Amino acid sequence: MTDSHDNRSLDRRSVLKSIGAGTAVAVGGLGTSGAASADESDTHYHNPVGPIGFGDVSIIEDGGTYYAYGTETPEDIIPIAESTDMYNWEYVAPALTETPGWHPTESDPGCWAPDIRYHDGQYHLYYSLSVWGSDDAGIGLATSDTPDGPFTDQGPVIQSGDLDLTNCIDADTVMVGGQPWLVWGSYEGLYAVQMNDPMDDIVPGTEFQMAGDSIEGPVMLQDNGYWYLIYSSGQCCEGYDSTYRLECGRATSFTGPYYNQNGTDLRDLSGSHDGVPILEGNDQFTGPGHNDVFQGPDGDWWCFYHVEATADDETRYMMQDRIEWDDNDWPVIACDGEPSSQAPAPGEPSGCDDSGSGGGSGPIADGTYHIANANSGKLLEVASAGTADGDNVRQYADTGHACQDWTVTANGDGTYAITNVNSGLWLEVAGAGTAEGDNVQQYSNSNHPCQAWTIEDAGGGQYRLVNANSGLLAEVAGAGTADGDNVQQWSDNGGSHQLWTFTPV
Template sequence: MTNKLFDLNIELKGDLKAHDPALVKENDQWYLVHTGKGIGFKSSNNLSEWHSQDSILNEALSWWGDYVENFDRENDAWAPDLEYFNGKWWLYYSVSEFGTKNSLIGLLSAESIEAADWQDEGLVITSTQGQDFNSIDPNLFIDPEGKPWLVFGSWFDGIKLTELNKETMKPEGEIYSLAHRMVGKRPAGIEAPTLTYKDGYYYLFASIDHCCRGNKSDYKIACGRAESITGPYYDQDGTSLMDKGGSILAAADREFTGYGGQDLFENKYLVHHAYHRHSGEYRFFIKELDWEDGWPKIKNYDLKINSYYKLKNLENQKTAAVEAAKTEARARIICNNNQKAHTNHWLIYPIDAEYYRIQNRNSLLYLEVGDADKSDGADIQQWSNTRHICQEWELINLRDNIYKIINRNSGKALTKLEDDYLVQKEDQDLDSQKWKLDSL
């Protein structure tokens, strides 16, 4: 598999430290709001050079503690979103107790960003441990008929949507479910939703897997689309976003990993954060978007990573799967004929210019060599992301989507045994060591 990762098409400089960025423009000035104490705030007059400004709020609002007692006082306002509607700027933000559903979404308004005449509009929605959804990561969306909607949510019961009152800009009516990811009864990572509309479709972008782990973050930006704003949303493979679906827009590049916390500007720019793969420090990026055949694509990102694959062994035409569709760590990998099952489907995405991670769609765990063993015959299993190179694989293209899959840690080839279990062995150019990547 060739791997030409994109060259930055918008070179940024200045203060680029921002988590969960949201991009807007007022007159000739660009602004970025982001996670931070009092809501982080940056500006630029050319989209390239960025300068930090004073936070939107001088101090935490007194009423936050009535709903979220133990929020982080040093990093209190998360994942803000700023949009213009009905003659005002509306700034939604979240305050949360990390890892819980004790959360709130609040609202500020202003006539002008430059004038900074921010007014506290109070509480929008809140959640507690007793509820299914989590009230964080708000995104304001105005539909083609001029109706305002709020999409929000994180982990637990996934991504939610509710219509807003045009006057109060607060919820009225039903809360809809748009996307979630579950492994058995265990919720898996999906958050940071962004809605947009283009050419008859509503598009839902979300960040999946794990954020906030520095260079161990395996965040990815996923997308699905629907003909109705309330769904159902499907990815390019036709898998529902309510069933772990999501076409992968981007995950990593040569220097940075953990793409996520994304926002869109007029369907032209994608803004997101990522972590330096060595230092673990984060920054934000702005990428240009193309739209091809009704789906978004990052300009100059020439890698086809927006689908899942079946790994079909050339020797017996069976596909790699987790044994008995297990979802726990250490489950072994085997070949079988159950090609339609999610446990036989694998997401392959780059972690640098030469190597990939391979993630099971059913368990959301990663293909690895057990215990980072370098010896011949070591078992292949699944495990959560450890960032160890025993979970990284080189894909060597032989012909017609047929590959050798070589472990980065051992230099040995993914090999099917006679009993159909997978191990690593020295590359002997055997058919049992060759794999056809069938895109779903």
């Protein structure tokens, strides 16, 4: 088992400079892009979880506190964040106060892709030192007595040319039978080499190739009788144009060979996206990649990674999602292989169904919510707290009654069932109607698609409720803002009276 990792290639430095001065230290709690309105409960977390700019993240735990390390930003070199619950992260300090000076030939090198490990009484922080577009790179080591630093640079561990190999960046250290190994690589093959016992140098002659070209950021995970090699494929660092994603292979021994889900030897890979994805972007999050894996105190595996952009912001953010396993022991991240906007917190049940999909990975996590109209601010409720089939659904100011509480449950097919807590009945379009103006009411479960809803993320913490049977949106009739105004279905007209927020109860 490894206790930290992280990696990449392509221009981290210039992309991070585009974030702008000051943003890296403006941390302040959970990100809300692509998520429901802010949830302070301890049962769910919202992505992005981390401070802005924490690319190529690496994680470690010390005495119940978790520490994250990221690629340099315009404000500091290897920023550090900490958390006591593994999902609320706050900026701490930079690990290094100046860029190490040992890079051989290039000026103004970037300090990228940290990998953190506790070894022999000290915290070892491995980092990449390179210039964008150059093959002349290396991996260095800085050490500290404490995880929050300060770290003292110890110089290079490996440099391009040491083993007649180039582009030595994106380190992941791993213990194999008590012996430390260094795994690395970016776009010119992924390799491993044995390290000496102090873990400050390599052992020439022990190196071997693990995977082919056009991939980077290797991370090792040992479980289920396998060694898993997770790596990033595609283009990073291009904002909304990024094509970054995670792929993987596995072997029964650390030295391989590593094969993917299609039976392809990873050494035969030669192009971006030649492998099988285990995490790729969606409408909310672009370019998930360069990850670490971390096993929480309850034994759950977590994938920490960054995205190149969110639906609201073309900036890198730190993300996290659970790693589950399918029936053939292949990793499934975030239940369905796409970044979650919110999901059950560490220590809570995953929310995935038995097939490794559903539950926690959709726009809204399973749970109980106040559903408020974005135009009026009033809550969706069953009129007069009715409990009968056919009772009307409307908007009303918050009364604190359970008739305004709704349980949202993923159906496993991309739709949700929405049931009233007070009555236990389903939100539906009356009579399975498909026309504009047809009424929304509650009714006993009929297993009809008129009782199924697609929740579409509209950005800014707002969502559309689309009836699966009719394809029409739930809205407040006439864009009304008064107590008691009716809720009906209508074609999408872009109005805020057709948008809703979900606040956990």
